[in-house]
Amino acid sequence: MEKRKTRWHIVVFLAPAVLVYSALMIFPLFGTLQLSFFDKIDQQQVFVGLDNFRTLFFNARWFDSFWNALKNNTWFFVVHMLVQNPVGVMLAAILSSKVVWFSAFFRTAFFIPTILSFVIVGFAWKLILSPIWGIAPDLLDLVGLKSLFLPYLGLEGTALTTLALISVWQFVGIPMMLIYASLLSIPEEVLEAAECDGITGFAAFWKIKLPLIWPSIGIISILTFVGNFNSFDLIYTTQGGLAGPNYSTDVLGSLLYRTFFGFQTQIGDINMGATLSVVMFGIILAGVSFYLFAIQSRMRRYQF
Numbered sequence: 001m002e003k004r005k006t007r008w009h010i011v012v013f014l015a016p017a018v019l020v021y022s023a024l025m026i027f028p029l030f031g032t033l034q035l036s037f038f039d040k041i042d043q044q045q046v047f048v049g050l051d052n053f054r055t056l057f058f059n060a061r062w063f064d065s066f067w068n069a070l071k072n073n074t075w076f077f078v079v080h081m082l083v084q085n086p087v088g089v090m091l092a093a094i095l096s097s098k099v100v101w102f103s104a105f106f107r108t109a110f111f112i113p114t115i116l117s118f119v120i121v122g123f124a125w126k127l128i129l130s131p132i133w134g135i136a137p138d139l140l141d142l143v144g145l146k147s148l149f150l151p152y153l154g155l156e157g158t159a160l161t162t163l164a165l166i167s168v169w170q171f172v173g174i175p176m177m178l179i180y181a182s183l184l185s186i187p188e189e190v191l192e193a194a195e196c197d198g199i200t201g202f203a204a205f206w207k208i209k210l211p212l213i214w215p216s217i218g219i220i221s222i223l224t225f226v227g228n229f230n231s232f233d234l235i236y237t238t239q240g241g242l243a244g245p246n247y248s249t250d251v252l253g254s255l256l257y258r259t260f261f262g263f264q265t266q267i268g269d270i271n272m273g274a275t276l277s278v279v280m281f282g283i284i285l286a287g288v289s290f291y292l293f294a295i296q297s298r299m300r301r302y303q304f
Contacts, residue, residue: 029281035274036299045271052275062272068247068254070283072160077228079164079279080171085220087168088175093205095176098185107180121134122237127301129153153238156248163249166236171227173198175220183209199216215299222291229284232257 037051038045056062091110095103113121128134131151140146152162186209194200194208232253235243241263243250258266260273 007241032274032277035271036278039271040269043247052271054281056272056275065247065250065255066276066279069250073229073231073247073251075160076164076167076231077225079161080168080224080228081221082174083163083165083190084168085175085217085224087177088172088220089217090185091172091176092179093209096180107177110176113170114173115304116170118233119237121166121170122234126153126238129162154245156245159245162248163238165232166238167231170234178216178220179213181215186212215296218291218296218299222288225287227292229280230288252276252283256280 010190037047037049039048039052040046056066091106094100095107097103100106129136131137131149131154137146137149140149150158152158186219190208191204191223193205199207230253231251235249235254236257237253239245239249241254243254256273256276257263259276260268260270262268
């Protein structure tokens, strides 16, 4: 029997990617996990087990900050799910229609904000919504709605929702393009068969196209979840490290930044920062696992 040859070329081609991924992702992940089980006592790192996690969840100093950030992060995600993804699906459905003119122009226009820097987007919208020199009051005045203008980024009740809508404006192009590609992949034969049965227009989208793109919508939803629970840049550029006003826009990312690196009078604590990082990783892992094993595994897929 001829001995099977070892395919060394596979190892050679995979090794660089594995080494880079391990150096940038795997080792830091385990290093962060290790730091979360230690605390700095008398200038030395001492093993404390799960004490840091108990401190984060139950200590009076950390309790309010953590749960406030988690609540804000959850609302930030909910706004994206209720606004960004449905709007993205709607735009994709409209632009994939053959009766729409200049669809390529509109696709480009909606997608361009996604390639802009968070810094540019944050400062631009901060200027637009400024009650002193912003153009938002004048634009509302043109349509007789100036009375509706408020310093949205300066009020506790509206700041977080306003930032979420700014983020929606920036990233709605991503679900739009993904759903657009899914709609184009539907065979014409399927749509023609539906048309022969009298299913056209909105009914065709609702009964034929939507069930076929559910897997893509699911992927977009989980990407939205992961992205939102890693959010930090937009919050920092518009509201600063303290995520004002009065921590009303504080999310897990901004809390992690202040905890790990320190900010103004707050001294950085790498052990509590690592603990918070591990908790964030656990939340994201739990959400992704729930989708993969409880939702995606039961989702009906169609192959053509």
